[in-house]
Amino acid sequence: MTRKENQAARARAHFPAFDLPAPSPTHAADALTPFHQLIKRLSETYGPSGSEEAVRELARAEIKGLADQIRVDAFGNLIALRKGAGNRRKKIMVTAPLDEPGVMVTFLDARGFARFGMLGAVKPLTLPGARCQFENGVIGVFGRETRGAADTEKDADAFFLDVGATSAQDAPVRIGDAACLVGEFRAAGNLLCGKALSGRARGAILIETLRRLKRATHDVYCVFTVQSQVGARGAGAAAFALQPDYAFVLDATPAQDFPGGDTNLALGKGPAILAQDEKMIASAAARQVLLEATRQTQTPYQIQAHARGGGEGAPIQAAREGTVTGALGLPVRYLHTQSEMVDARDVANIIEILTSVFAAKTL
Amino acid sequence: MLLEKLSNARGVSGDEGAVRALITAHLRKYVDEYRIDALGNVLALKRASRRGASRVPFKLLIAAHMDEVGLLVTHIDRDGALQFEKIGGIDDRVLPAQSVLVGKHATPGVIGLKPRHLTTASERAQVVPADALRIDIGATSREDALRVVAPGAYATFATTFRAFGDNCVRGKALDDRAGCALLCELARENFPFDLYAAFTTQEEIGLRGARVAGHALAPDAALVLEATICDDSPKSREQSPTTRLGAGPALTLADGGLLAHKALARLLAETAQEHKLPFQYKQPLVGGTDAGALHRARAGVPSAVISIPARYIHSPAAVISLDDFGNALKLARAALPRIPDLDF
Amino acid sequence: MPTLTDTLAKLSAAPGVSGHENAVRALLVREFQKLADTVEITPLGSVIGILRAQTTRGPRAARPKSSAAPRLLVEAHMDQIGLIVTDIQDGFIRFEEIGYWDSRVLPSQNVLVHGKKTLPGVIGARPPHVLAAAERKRPLALAELFIDLGLSDARARELVSVGDVITLDRALLSLQNEMVASQALDNRAGLAALLEFLRHMQDTPRAWDIYAVANVNEEDSPLYVGAQTAAYAIQPHIAICLDVTHARQVGLSDDALPEAGQGPGIARGANVHPFVFDKLRQAARRRALPHQITVYGSDTETNAWIMQVTGDGIPTGLVEIPLRYMHSAVETIALSDIARAAELLQEFAAQLNADDARALRGETFVRAPARRARAKRRR
Structure with a gap:
């Protein structure tokens, strides 16, 4: 053996993995289905709370021809009505958000660094080193002050945005500009991952349900809501206008089937029927409708009993004389980060359940 | 004006x-x-x-x-001092040594603090919370105070509007x-x-x-x-x-x-x-x-x-x-x- | 006639955790049907009993379907705080709270788990003997507690599901001096006063329609969703909330607080319309009813807070029953305060007349037509 060969053999001995066959891939890198392509497009579109125009136009184009009436209300909610044909038809409202969590520039300092505030439940700890994108395409990088870092891990005031400027004057963004997080859409088997995914997957569910729904028994109002991340501001207004008999909120359920998670909700085990969230206890009658639909469609489900997440249910339930309101949660890992992760089977199961509710003979 | x-x-x-x-x-x-x-x-x-x-x-x-933000008298102590609650977001730190007007008759009162002479350094490093402060209208007893003020009376800061500086006003x-x-x-x-x-x-x-x-x-x-x-x-x-x-x-x-x-x-x-x-x-x-x-x-x-x-x-x-x-x-x-x- | 203690015992024994009020609602519907002309249930499950205006004394006359009389809403929330099943581990039940609890009042309480059947259980915790001294000194967190049903894991899973609710299992206890203690007296005490008030109104002449409302979900709804929606549906000219308030007790000796047994509280402050406060206080004085004035700067943390800002705005009042040890298994009240609250409301309702409805409308100003025409010409 030459000296060289000898070295190579020793290297193999030290790094035996080099000689092992590669493990079989757990997920085939399939091409995306058209439906998953829609989710990808929605996920990658810019739309922090208050700047939902692009997402709304995308959704509006997708539902063209799938509804009997389409309108945008004073708040900016996109509302699509599919008329029902049943004799004992009810008015059903279903919501999914258009907006996503993001940040807004609140101040530009002399060196061109931007301070920002949160639009929705963005967690400061997830930000340093991450990127955001403004409507005009400008990319910002999140940074955190190092002075007194121990105290500032959670203090949003200690974070800043670097937009590549050298002064307040040459900054490519202005006070009041909003940005969304940057996170490329990826699919691995049933797992879908991307920014804004929890919300946009729910939007895609409404679109796909409208597409697949052949014949509705009930009058179905699909409401793509604005400003959901900043306190469910659009949903209550829509409920006031529509006065539905039943409302079903498509919600995001924090799945914590990861090391050290503290709830027992998981991805892929079916959508969560909410017993409650932080601000609402779901109406018993609406829960029954959802349970019945899971029975009819033989879909798995979980129950969210933890008072987590404040969705759009509360203001809808409280509208006018009261709306019977239920919530169906799409389980999501890493909620409100640039890498929200959902399971495509849960997405598909929600479509099954909604379709069954809309076509149910009686509610 | x-x-x-x-x-x-x-x-x-x-x-x-x-x-x-x-x-x-x-x-x-x-x-x-x-x-x-x-x-x-x-x-x-x-x-x-x-x-x-x-x-x-x-x-x-x-x-x-x-x-406007202000104070609400919630209770009158036996010695005639008025307990109060803050209405709206008032910083506790601006309350000491303010004068106020209480109730319908705008009864004057003051918010006092223990004198500097009698406080320790550590006391002075603390903000005195509003619920530890009282309004003193000069009453000698609860009954005396009740002649002019009842619980439920509102108090406002006794500030008078005035112009000052470069076309500024204070009030x-x-x-x-x-x-x-x-x-x-x-x-x-x-x-x-x-x-x-x-x-x-x-x-x-x-x-x-x-x-x-x-x-x-x-x-x-x-x-x-x-x-x-x-x-x-x-x-x-x-x-x-x-x-x-x-x-x-x-x-x-x-x-x-x-x-x-x-x-x-x-x-x-x-x-x-x-x-x-x-x-x-x-x-x-x-x-x-x-x-x-x-x-x-x-x-x-x-x-x-x-x-x-x-x-x-x-x-x-x-x-x-x-x-x-x-x-x-x-x-x-x-x-x-x-x-x-x-x-x- | 059932005694007040009987009524209270029945009400506090009927489970009705926020958002899961079926049992207590059924009881209330039966009671309201005896005492009101019409009983309605709102989409969210609040119960409304309507007693129409009637100017003559004596038994109820024929029941008019509609009425032009002004509307007085008197409400009490029917729900109670409780617990909810979040997980089943080796037959032990893990839970979270519905409404606000101090987890220190939970260890070793008897409970009822409302699964496929109502199952008795006990809230257990690890024995102190096996714990380090430091652990024994700190209170048990909710997440460390569990419910023991005495069942195997398989049997527990068969009978109990995640999302089922749990109540305390504690019967009404009579103390000295007509004081009683039980779980859920917040706000079954208010409901008892509401029913008593309706009983009094049966043969009390009245110029206003009475809307007695038992509301769902006060304890676990930042929007006070039950009261808000029922008040929106009724659009009353006056709304009165009947609820409990903190009484002087161990650890709360502040003499600014009302005392149990010294009469109901009549609240004043931004949440209460001055006209309603004055009328309530006059009513108490006229009947020589002991009462206590309570003062609130802003949020009364009751349904009154939302009813006032419901719809176009509602003149609102708040009558309170002083209660010790709120949100525990031993909530304690004086029966006399319930009786007096009902009498106070009876006197208040009986005295309301058509002028009052007008007076509540407040000052209005409309420019005289002639002046308006002149003004237009000038333009």
Whole structure:
């Protein structure tokens, strides 16, 4: 053996993995289905709370021809009505958000660094080193002050945005500009991952349900809501206008089937029927409708009993004389980060359940 | 001067009667009708002037809140000292050594602190919480105090309005009597839309008057006139002053309770530019106004805010610039007639 | 006639965790049917009993379907705080709270788990003997507690599901001086006063329609969703909330607080319309009823807070029953305060007349037509 060969053999001995066959891939890198392509497009579109125009136009184009009436209300909610044909038809409202969590520039300092505030439940700890994108395409990088870092891990005031400027004057963004997080859409088997995914997957569910729904028994109002991340501001207004008999909120359920998670909700085990969230206890009658639909469609489900997440249910339930309101949660890992992760089977199961509710003979 | 009278008038959230009386006396001369609702809001209507009025006039709601932060007497101790609760966001640190006026008869009182001589260094390093403070009206016993004050009486800071500096004024309750004064001025004029002027109550304790005003009036759009945070004193770290005194009226893009209607906010900014009026954008996402409640009324109301920068709001003495006040009025006058033409 | 103690015992024994009020609602519907002309249930499950205006004394006359009389709403929330099953581990039940609890009042309490059947259980915790001294000194967190049903894991899973609710299992206890203690007296005490008030009104002449409302979900709804929606549906001219308030007790000796047994509290402050407060206090004085004035700067943390700002705004009042040890298994009240609250409301309701409805409308101003015409010409 030459000296060289000898070295190579020793290297193999030290790094035996080099000689092992590669493990079989757990997920085939399939091409995306058209439906998953829609989710990808929605996920990658810019739309922090208050700047939902692009997402709304995308959704509006997708539902063209799938509804009997389409309108945008004073708040900016996109509302699509599919008329029902049943004799004992009810008015059903279903919501999914258009907006996503993001940040807004609140101040530009002399060196061109931007301070920002949160639009929705963005967690400061997830930000340093991450990127955001403004409507005009400008990319910002999140940074955190190092002075007194121990105290500032959670203090949003200690974070800043670097937009590549050298002064307040040459900054490519202005006070009041909003940005969304940057996170490329990826699919691995049933797992879908991307920014804004929890919300946009729910939007895609409404679109796909409208597409697949052949014949509705009930009058179905699909409401793509604005400003959901900043306190469910659009949903209550829509409920006031529509006065539905039943409302079903498509919600995001924090799945914590990861090391050290503290709830027992998981991805892929079916959508969560909410017993409650932080601000609402779901109406018993609406829960029954959802349970019945899971029975009819033989879909798995979980129950969210933890008072987590404040969705759009509360203001809808409280509208006018009261709306019977239920919530169906799409389980999501890493909620409100640039890498929200959902399971495509849960997405598909929600479509099954909604379709069954809309076509149910009686509610 | 109306602003001076309004600032001196006493009207803590839930007890706005005196301010209301001043305002209705003014409105009687100028508006077509008004009413007082269950929350004590003044809801006035000035119908569209013929010029430019379409068949169904546009309904624009303009709101300013009448209430101010203050104190509420909750209990009288045996020795005649008054226990109190803060109404609205008052910083405990501004309370010691203030004089106040208590109840309907404006009984003077003072808020004392243990003398420096008798305190330890560690005591002096602590903020004394409001519930450990008392109002002293000079009463000798509970019975003595009850002759002039009962639990449930409101107390205001005993500050008198005055002009000072470069066209600045100092006074209590400029948040939001400055807005009330602006709205009173606007109510004198004629506009090509139905102007609903809402002087609201209970803003400082949860935007409560505005909530019902928005529901009752169901306007096509809403504008709120406010006095807002101004933090333009020198500081150790470079950060937003929220607004700057004298730099013109402040426009809200977003605050803690509102994402401003984009077209409406843009119209205000463009109008200011065209009329060469100074204006500034308020630091986004801080504070909140009645617009937070108004824009969620019914099926939603497009809303925006014009603010006057006010240093030391929620304290016994706030400071505003009359230049900002005048420019806010000019901006409103110029922008309002254009609002009905927006495509909502 | 059932005694007040009987009524209270029955009410506090009927489970009704926020959002899961079926059992207590059924009881209330039966009671309201005896005492009201019409009983309605709102979409969210609040119960409304309507007693129409009637100007003559004596038994109820024929029941008019509609009425032009002003509306007085008197409400009490029917729900109680409780617990909810979040997980089943080896047959032990893990839970979270519905409404606010101090977890220190939970260890070793008897409970009822409302699964496929109502199952008795006990809230257990690890024995102190096996714990380090430091652990024994700190209170048990909710997450450390569990419910023992005495069942195997398989049997527990068969009978109990995640999302089932749990109540305390504690019967009414009579103390000295007509004081009683039980779980859920917040706000079954208010409901008892509401029923008593309706009983009194049966043969009391009245110019206003009475809307007695038992509301769902006060304890676990930041929007007070039950009261808000029922008040929106009724749009009353006056709304009165009947609820409990903190009484002087161990650890709360402040003499600013009302005392149990010294009469109901009549609240004043921003949440209460001055006219309603004055009328309530006059009513108490006229009947020489002991009462206590309570003062609130802003949020009363009751349904009154939302009813006042519902719809176009509602003149609102608040009558309170002083209660010790709120949100525990031993909530304690004086029966006399319930009786007096009912009498106070009876007197208040009986005295309301058509002028009052007008007076509540507040000052209005309309420019005289002639002046308006002149003004137009000037333009």
